Amino acid sequence: xxxxxxxxxxxxxxxxxxxxxxxxxxxxxxxxxxxxxxxxxxxxxxxxxxxxxxxxxxxxxxxxxxxxxxxxxxxxxxxxxxxxxxxxxxxxxxxxxxxxxxxxxxxxxxxxxxxxxxxxxxxxxxxxxxxxxxxxxxxxxxxxxxxxxxxxxxxxxxxxxxxxxxxxxxxxxxxxxxxxxxxxx
Amino acid sequence: xxxxxxxxxxxxxxxxxxxxxxxxxxxxxxxxxxxxxxxxxxxxxxxxxxxxxxxxxxxxxxxxxxxxxxxxxxxxxxxxxxxxxxxxxxxxxxxxxxxxxxxxxxxxxxxxxxxxxxxxxxxxxxxxxxxxxxxxxxxxxxxxxxxxxxxxxxxxxxxxxxxxxxxxxxxxxxxxxxxxxxxxxxxxxxxxxxxxxxxxxxxxxxxxxxxxxxxxxxxxxxxxxxxxxxxxxxxxxxxxxxxxxxxxxxxxxxxxxxxxxxxxxx
Numbered sequence: 001x002x003x004x005x006x007x008x009x010x011x012x013x014x015x016x017x018x019x020x021x022x023x024x025x026x027x028x029x030x031x032x033x034x035x036x037x038x039x040x041x042x043x044x045x046x047x048x049x050x051x052x053x054x055x056x057x058x059x060x061x062x063x064x065x066x067x068x069x070x071x072x073x074x075x076x077x078x079x080x081x082x083x084x085x086x087x088x089x090x091x092x093x094x095x096x097x098x099x100x101x102x103x104x105x106x107x108x109x110x111x112x113x114x115x116x117x118x119x120x121x122x123x124x125x126x127x128x129x130x131x132x133x134x135x136x137x138x139x140x141x142x143x144x145x146x147x148x149x150x151x152x153x154x155x156x157x158x159x160x161x162x163x164x165x166x167x168x169x170x171x172x173x174x175x176x177x178x179x180x181x182x183x184x185x
Numbered sequence: 186x187x188x189x190x191x192x193x194x195x196x197x198x199x200x201x202x203x204x205x206x207x208x209x210x211x212x213x214x215x216x217x218x219x220x221x222x223x224x225x226x227x228x229x230x231x232x233x234x235x236x237x238x239x240x241x242x243x244x245x246x247x248x249x250x251x252x253x254x255x256x257x258x259x260x261x262x263x264x265x266x267x268x269x270x271x272x273x274x275x276x277x278x279x280x281x282x283x284x285x286x287x288x289x290x291x292x293x294x295x296x297x298x299x300x301x302x303x304x305x306x307x308x309x310x311x312x313x314x315x316x317x318x319x320x321x322x323x324x325x326x327x328x329x330x331x332x333x334x335x336x337x338x339x340x341x342x343x344x345x346x347x348x349x350x351x352x353x354x355x356x357x358x359x360x361x362x363x364x365x366x367x368x369x370x371x372x373x374x375x376x377x378x379x380x381x382x383x384x385x386x387x388x389x390x391x392x393x394x395x396x397x398x399x400x401x402x403x404x405x406x407x408x409x410x411x412x413x414x415x416x417x418x419x420x421x422x423x424x425x426x427x428x429x430x431x432x433x434x435x436x437x438x439x440x441x442x443x444x445x446x447x448x449x450x451x
Contacts, residue, residue, distance in 0.1 A: 017413060020341060021405040024348030025356075025397045031349065032356045036389075038375075038382040047386065066337065070346055077210075077321055078313060081257070082305040083217070136298055142267035157383055170391055174398045 015063075019178065023059060023067055026051050030071050031078075045154050052091075053098045053162050058175060061099035068095035086131035094123045107166045113159055120155045194317050200430060201243035201315045206324030208431040212438060213312045219442060220304050228448040229300050235441050236304055243315050253310040254303065261302045268295040322346050323423050340416035348404070356397060363392050 015023075030051040037046040056064035072091040076083045101115035129147055133140050165171060196202075201209075223229050240247065254261075269291050316324075326343035333339050364374060367388045374385050 015341060017405040017409050018402060020345060020416075021348060021408070022398065022401040024345040025352055025401045025404075027345060027349035028352040028356050029393065029397050031353050032360055032393075033390075035357075036360070036386070038379065038386065047390065050390070066342060067345065070342060071349075073325065074322065074346065074350075077309070077325075078318055082302075082309050083214070136264050136302065139267050142270075153379070157379065161383065164387075165390075168391065170395055174394070177398075177402075 019059065022178065023055065023063060026055055027067055027071050031075055034075060045150075045157075047161070049094075049158055050161060050165050052095050053102065054165070054171070056095050056098035057102040057166060058178060060103045061096050064095040064099045064103075065092045068092055082135075084131055084135050086127065086134065090123045090127045090131070093127065094119050097122070102166070107163070109163060112162050112166075116155055116159045116162065120151045124151050195245055195249070195314045197244050197315075199242060199244040199315070201239065201311070203430070204315075204434065205425055205427050205431045206316050206320040207327050207425060208427065208434060209312055209316055210321070210324050210328060212434060213308050215438065216308050217305055219438075219445060220301055222442075222445050222449065223301075224449055228445045229297065229304075231441065231444050231448065232304055233300070235437075236307055239311060240307070243311060245311070245314050249314065250307050250310055253314075254306055257302075257306060261299065264302070265295045265299050268298055318350055319347070319423075322350050323425060327425060338416070340419070344416045352397075352400070355400075356393065359396055360389065360393055363389055363396075 030048050033051060034046050034048045052064070052068055055067050059067075068091040069088050072088045073083070076087070097115050097118050101111045105111060125144075125147060129140060129143060132143060220232060223232055240250065269287055312321075322343070326339065326346065329337070329339045329342065368374065372385055372388050374389070375382060376385070
């Protein structure tokens with residue numbers, strides 16, 4: 001909660017050009033990655049959460065939420081899928097949860113696990129099911145078991161992948177380069 | 186690969202294509218509300234008529250829409266089936282077995298939901314097919330302008346968005362190249378179990394990240410060299426204009442809304 005309070009008080013940090021362009025490219029990467037999915041016809045998931053986590057970790061809750069909303073809107077519109085505001089809200093909340101646990105904090109297993117579990121329960125199980133029910137009148141008890149099962153399988157994979165990504169030497173080098181330029185300007 | 190994301194736009198020169206993108210975004214957003222308002226067969230009939238009219242005006246062949254619906258067909262069928270099997274009791278019961286009821290109410294509702302799905306998907310497909318991605322971005326940025334009052338950095342976001350859209354095809358090609366290069370070295374994409382498939386994507390993701398970041402560095406330096414300082418305090422080259430045909434679309438929309446509101450009461 002204290003994190004939420006400090007976040008509300010802080011202004012949107014002024015961006016240097018490199019951070020802005022990096023965010024733009026990460027958004028592009030998210031749109032690209034959403035096209036590659038892993039799995040079979042019964043269970044499919046894509047790796048866009050990696051970019052969401054990365055944006056939240058590097059640029060904080062405000063920019064994380066803004067970019068998450070934008071990518072959700074643009075991504076849906078460009079692929080011709082049906083747009084619904086609820087899913088944008090889900091994307092925003094997911095990004096906020098990542099930022100609260102990862103922004104300016106050391107990468108720890110427990111942080112990633114708690115963040116991912118929160119996202120699983122709040123966003124993927126509660127909110128997204130709610131949107132499906134509102135949008136298509138799908139009976140809740142029909143979809144919930146399927147969604148729960150999917151989340152039970154994907155969440156551990158997501159946790160491991162986020163840890164692996166954030167701990168990867170490459171990512172830490174890039175983070176160092178980003179911060180070096182910000183402190184100079 | 187870039188076909189998947191951007192090849193959907195069909196460069197025809199119909200009246201729908203020439204509408205202001207802001208207008209099309211607003212219209213398709215309000216159209217969803219219209220679909221939610223419809224609640225009986227007559228109102229759905231009106232909606233179908235309006236949707237077919239819009240498709241006709243766009244001169245896009247109908248089979249392209251059918252192709253757009255195909256990837257969502259499982260979700261649609263799943264929802265319709267659930268609606269059929271687990272509907273609350275009401276009307277004539279056709280079939281009953283423990284907790285499964287197929288009732289008249291269920292059949293009618295499943296039909297409505299099926300139509301609702303089709304209508305929403307068709308309209309959003311129409312938006313994508315008739316509007317260039319860059320126009321969607323410009324339109325979106327312009328529609329977000331009022332958010333300035335709550336201190337959302339709209340100009341910066343618009344800049345990020347146009348950078349993102351510009352680089353999607355580039356990164357898509359890059360991803361394809363890296364995949365082929367890794368395949369040549371023996372990585373199997375999309376083979377084996379879930380964990381194995383996820384692991385195989387690492388040799389794709391990491392180079393993609395580095396390449397994206399290197400591009401970001403180069404681009405930001407080039408932008409600063411050309412006098413870029415911040416996203417505000419700039420002028421605009423791409424200017425959208427609202428024309429008479431845009432106003433006419435709203436008159437048609439208002440007509441549809443009025444008809445549906447009457448049908449609801451009826």
